[in-house]
Amino acid sequence: MNCLELRRAVMVDPRRLDTEALAHAERCDVCRGFLADALELEAGLDAALSVSVPHGLKERAMGRARDDPRLSRRYALAAGLMLAIGAGTTILWRQNDPLALAGIDFVVFEESQAILDAKPSDPDDLARVAVQMGINLPWQLGELRYIGTCPFAGTMAHHVVLKTAYGKATLLLLPGRTQLSRAAAVARGLEAVVAPATGGSVAIIADSSRSLARIEESLQNG
Amino acid sequence: MLVPGRNAGFELAVNAYFNDLYRFAYWLCRNRWQAEDLVQESLVRAWRSWQGLRDERAVKVWLFTIVRREFHRAVSRAARPEPVTDADDLASSADMASGMDLTRALRELPDDSREALLMQVLGGFSCSEIASALGASEGAVMTRLTRARQVLRRRLDPADARGMRQA
C-alpha cells in the first residue's frame, strides 16, 4: 500500500483500516499524521452527531407503535378467526407465502453478501434464461444494478437488482422451482410476490406494492 | 399475546438502537420536531412488519432503512422539502458538539453524502451494508463518504483541504 492508497482508505473509513493500511501508517510519518488528523475529525463528528434525545420520546414512540389502529384491527380479526376455528396457530403469519417470505429475507439478510460472493454473470445468459421462462425482463422500468447467480431456497437463482423510479427492486429467476399460482408476502418493510413462469417461477421483491405491481405487469407483458 | 416474544423482541431492539435512530432522523431532517415525527412514524411501520428478533446487526440496518425510507416518503409528500432550522436546534446541537463549525458543515453537506456518513458513523455500518441499504453500488458509497469528509475537512481547515485534494 502506498501513501495515496492509504489516504483514500482513510477518507472512506478511518475507523476500519485493514492491517496493511495500519502497517503503512506505522512506518510512514506523513500518513501517520494524516491518520491522526482524520481520527480527530471522527471524534468531532461523534460529538456533533450526538444531539440529545428528547426526554420520553422513546416511550411515546413505542406506545404509538403498539397502539397503531391498523395493526390492532388486524390483530382483532386474526384473534377472532383463531377463536372461530379453534386453532392454536398464528393466522397472521399464514398470509405470507413461505417462498415469497424467503425472498424478502434474502433481500434483507443475504443479498449484499450474495453480491459480494458471486461472480457477476453475463447479461446474455440471463436474457437466455428469461426467454426460456417466457419472461420479459423489465429493463425499461429502471437501471440494472447487478446480475449474478446465487443459491436460493434450495435452487440456483438468477439474481437481478434493479433501481426503478419507485425504488430498489430485486428479481430472482428460479428456473428449477415450479409454482402453481401467484403467492405473496409482506414483511420487514418489503413486499414480495412469486409468480409462475414456464418451467419455473420468478420472485419479485420491492419496497412498495406500486413498484411490485409495475414490475410484475411488465414481466408478463414486456 | 398472539405471537409469544414478538413484543419483547421489538422492545429489545428499540431499546438498543433508539438513540441512534433518533439521531439519524434528526440529521436527516435537521430539525427536532420533524425528527420526532419521523422516528415515531418509523417505529409504527417497523412494528407492523416486525416478525421477531433476527441477527442483531440485520435488525439495526433494517430499522435505519425504515427511518430513511420514511424520510424520503415525507420529503416527496412535501411541496418544498426545505429543512426548517430553528435557533433552538442549532444551539442545542452546538452545546454537544466540539465546535459550531462542524455542526454547520454537517448540515450543509449534500444529502447523499450526509446520508452515507450518518449510516457509517451513527449506524456503524460497513460500506457494503450502506450500499445495500441505499440501493447504491459500494463504489458510489465510497465516493459519497470521501466527498463528505473532504467537505468537512475543507470547512474546518481550508489549508488541510488542499492536501486532501492531492490525496
Ligand SMILES: [Zn+2]
Ligand atoms: Zn505514507
